[in-house]
Amino acid sequence: MVVDLDMASRTRIELGRADLRRWLTSSFLTMIRAALSFGAGQLLFKSGPSFRISVEGSMWSISTQRLLRAQDGVNIQAHRARLEERLLELEAEARAIKYYQNTLASINRLPPEILYMIFLIVAERTQNQFNPSSCRGPYVDMSWLPRTTQVCRRWRDVALSWPTLWSRISFTTPELTELMLLRSKDTPISIIFETGKEGYPRHILNALVAHSHRLKAIELQGNTKPGDLDDLLSHCSGPMPILESLRLGDQHGWGFKFPGSSFPNGTPALKYLKAHGCEISSWKDLPLGTNLTTLYLGTYPGSGRPTIQELHRCLQRVPSLLTLQLMYFLPNDLQGDLRPFDRLPPVLPKLREMWFIDDVRPLSTFFRAFYVPSSTSLEIFCNRDEGDGDLSGGDLIRLLSSAWDRVIKSGCQSIGVRQDDVDPRRQIYDMCFNYHQGEEQIKENQGLCINVLGLDVDAGLLCLKRWFDLSSVRSFTGDGVVLWDTTCAIFRDLAQLAEIHLKSTVIGGFIGLVANQPAAFPAFSSLYLENVDFRHYNPGIMHGFGDIDRDGTYVATLLVESLRHRSMKKVSIEHCYNFEQRHREMMQEHLPGVEIIWDGYERLLASDEPGDVSDSEEEEENGSGEEQDD
Numbered sequence: 001m002v003v004d005l006d007m008a009s010r011t012r013i014e015l016g017r018a019d020l021r022r023w024l025t026s027s028f029l030t031m032i033r034a035a036l037s038f039g040a041g042q043l044l045f046k047s048g049p050s051f052r053i054s055v056e057g058s059m060w061s062i063s064t065q066r067l068l069r070a071q072d073g074v075n076i077q078a079h080r081a082r083l084e085e086r087l088l089e090l091e092a093e094a095r096a097i098k099y100y101q102n103t104l105a106s107i108n109r110l111p112p113e114i115l116y117m118i119f120l121i122v123a124e125r126t127q128n129q130f131n132p133s134s135c136r137g138p139y140v141d142m143s144w145l146p147r148t149t150q151v152c153r154r155w156r157d158v159a160l161s162w163p164t165l166w167s168r169i170s171f172t173t174p175e176l177t178e179l180m181l182l183r184s185k186d187t188p189i190s191i192i193f194e195t196g197k198e199g200y201p202r203h204i205l206n207a208l209v210a211h212s213h214r215l216k217a218i219e220l221q222g223n224t225k226p227g228d229l230d231d232l233l234s235h236c237s238g239p240m241p242i243l244e245s246l247r248l249g250d251q252h253g254w255g256f257k258f259p260g261s262s263f264p265n266g267t268p269a270l271k272y273l274k275a276h277g278c279e280i281s282s283w284k285d286l287p288l289g290t291n292l293t294t295l296y297l298g299t300y301p302g303s304g305r306p307t308i309q310e311l312h313r314c315l316q317r318v319p320s321l322l323t324l325q326l327m328y329f330l331p332n333d334l335q336g337d338l339r340p341f342d343r344l345p346p347v348l349p350k351l352r353e354m355w356f357i358d359d360v361r362p363l364s365t366f367f368r369a370f371y372v373p374s375s376t377s378l379e380i381f382c383n384r385d386e387g388d389g390d391l392s393g394g395d396l397i398r399l400l401s402s403a404w405d406r407v408i409k410s411g412c413q414s415i416g417v418r419q420d421d422v423d424p425r426r427q428i429y430d431m432c433f434n435y436h437q438g439e440e441q442i443k444e445n446q447g448l449c450i451n452v453l454g455l456d457v458d459a460g461l462l463c464l465k466r467w468f469d470l471s472s473v474r475s476f477t478g479d480g481v482v483l484w485d486t487t488c489a490i491f492r493d494l495a496q497l498a499e500i501h502l503k504s505t506v507i508g509g510f511i512g513l514v515a516n517q518p519a520a521f522p523a524f525s526s527l528y529l530e531n532v533d534f535r536h537y538n539p540g541i542m543h544g545f546g547d548i549d550r551d552g553t554y555v556a557t558l559l560v561e562s563l564r565h566r567s568m569k570k571v572s573i574e575h576c577y578n579f580e581q582r583h584r585e586m587m588q589e590h591l592p593g594v595e596i597i598w599d600g601y602e603r604l605l606a607s608d609e610p611g612d613v614s615d616s617e618e619e620e621e622n623g624s625g626e627e628q629d630d
Helices: 026-038 062-068 076-103 112-129 144-149 153-161 174-183 202-210 228-233 308-316 360-369 393-403 405-409 457-467 485-489 508-516 539-543 553-563 581-590 615-620
Strands: 002-004 012-014 041-045 051-055 189-194 215-221 245-249 256-258 272-276 278-280 294-298 323-327 353-359 377-383 412-419 426-437 441-453 475-479 499-503 526-530 570-574 595-598
Touching (some): 062 076, 076 153, 174 202, 189 202, 202 228, 228 256, 278 294, 308 360, 377 393, 393 405, 393 441, 393 457, 405 426, 426 457, 485 508, 508 553
Parallel strands (some): 012 041, 256 278, 294 323, 323 353, 353 377, 412 475, 475 499, 499 526, 526 570, 570 595
Antiparallel strands (some): 002 012, 412 426, 426 441
16 A cells, blocks of 8 residues: 655655554654654655665754664664664653753743742642631642642752742642652641541651651641540650641530640740640640740630639740630639739730630639730620629629720720621620820720620610720711610710711611700711611611601701701711712702712612611612612
C-alpha cells in the first residue's frame, strides 16, 4: 500500500503490508511525525527486515541522520536500542531548551526569594479563604500545591526548596504528613485539625510528640467522644519553646480537662491561648506567661469555677495581656451583701478588651473584687440564674461604676439602647467614653456594651443615669425598642444632648415630649430617623394595641410642629415607610434654615410592625426610592 501525502515538502511514504504492525512502534511514529513536520525527505518501508531512509537537507543533526541512513544487514535489536537511546537524548535536549525558554519569561527572571514570597502569599490566601467550620477533618487547604509545583520546573524547584511553604502540616494521609514534615526541615510548623467521626488519626499524635520542639501553632477542634481530646493532650509533654498559638475546642459538649498533664515545661513564647468547652484541672498549671496577649477560656454552665484568689494569681502572670475573654469562668465565692469594699491589687495594665459571658452573681462578684483597667473596652453578656437571688442588672451596673470609676467619671459621650436580634427579652446598652490618660495618651470612643436579660429599657436607662456621669452625653440612639414618653423624659435635662437617632421604632412618645415640654433637650439640634413607619404614632402599636393612620401625613405634621420652635440644624430621614415627597416639601416650608436630608425612599405599604418588611417587598426595592406604589 502506498500513501501519498500532498504536503509542502512532497514527502512520500511507502509502507509494506507485511511489516505494518511490526514496525509502527511509538518510536517510529515519532520519527514519521518529525519527517512530516520538517518535510525534509522521503521515508520508505519495504517488505522484509531491511529498511531504507532517504533524507534530503541538513535540518537534522548528524547523529540522527546516521541512524536514519542505516543500510540492510544491520542488527535490528541493536539498532532499535540505539534509536531508543537517541530518542532519550533528544527528549533531554528538548526539556533543556524548554527550561531555558521558561527562564527567559518575565516572571522567572525574578529572584527565587521574590518568587517564594509570592508562593507564600498564595498559600496563606487559600487558607484565609477556606472555611473550616463547614467541614470536618484535615482542613488544611493544599490547593496552593499544584498552582506552584505543576507549572514549570523552576517554580517546582523554588517551591520544594523553601521549608516554610510546607510548615502548615496536612493530615489527609500519613504519607502526605510525613512528606510535609520532611520538606519543612527545621522550620517552625503548625498542626491544625478538626476531627470528624473517626476521631484524631495516629499520625497527629506522632507529629505532636516527635516535633514538639518546633511547634509554632496548635489548633485542635472537636471531641467526638469522651476522652478524645484529653488523650491527645496527654501526649503534649515534650518541650515547646517556640509555641505561640494554642487553640482547643470542644463542639460536642463532652468537655476536656485542661491543661491536665500537658505542657509540664511551660510555653514561654505563647501569645494566644483559647480553650473552649474545657474544665480547668489546675489553675496554677495553666500555660500562662509574660508574652501572652490573648486569653480565652470558656466552659459550660455548671462547671467548676476558680476562687477569687486563683483568678487573681492567674491574671498577675500575664502582664502583657491585651484581650481577656471568660465564659462561665468568673468566681462566685463572695458571701453577704454586695457593698463596695477594698478590691484586690490592680492587674492587666495593658488590657484593651474585656469580654464576659456569665450570670449576674459571678459578674457582680468580679466587679466587686477586681478593678477594671482604665485602658480597656468592656463587653458583658449577662444571664439570669436561680443562684442570682435578688441580684439584678442594676446591682451589676452599680458595682461596675466603682470598679471602672476612672473611665466612668471621665464622662459619657454617647449612649444607645437596642433590642437583641436573637432574644427580644434582652436589651443591649451601648456607651462610649472619652478617657484621657495623661497629656499625650488619649483613647477615644472607649466602649461599654451590656447585654442583659430582664432589665427593661426605662429601668436600665434610669440605672445608668444614676450611677454613670451622663452630663456630657451628646448623642442618644434608640433602636428597635419602645420609647414611651417616660423613656424620653429620662434624658430631657441632659444639657449637651444634641443628636437623637431613632431606628425601627415608633416616634410618638418622642414627638409628644418635644412638643409638650419646650425645655426638654435644650441642646437638641439634629434628628436622625431610620426605618421608621410614619403611619405609627402610639408606641403601643409595638405591643399590639394602638391605631394605625391611613398614611404618614399625621405623624409628619406632628413632627414638624414639634420641631418648629427648636434650634434645629438637621433632620435626616433614611429608609422610612409612608414618608413621601410632599412630606419633605412640608418640612422644607415650615422648617426654614434646617437641612432636610431624605434618601428619596418611598414605600407606602408596610407591615404592622415597624421595620418588619416582607421578602416580596424587599425584592421590589430598587434602591433609588424614586418609584412609588399605588
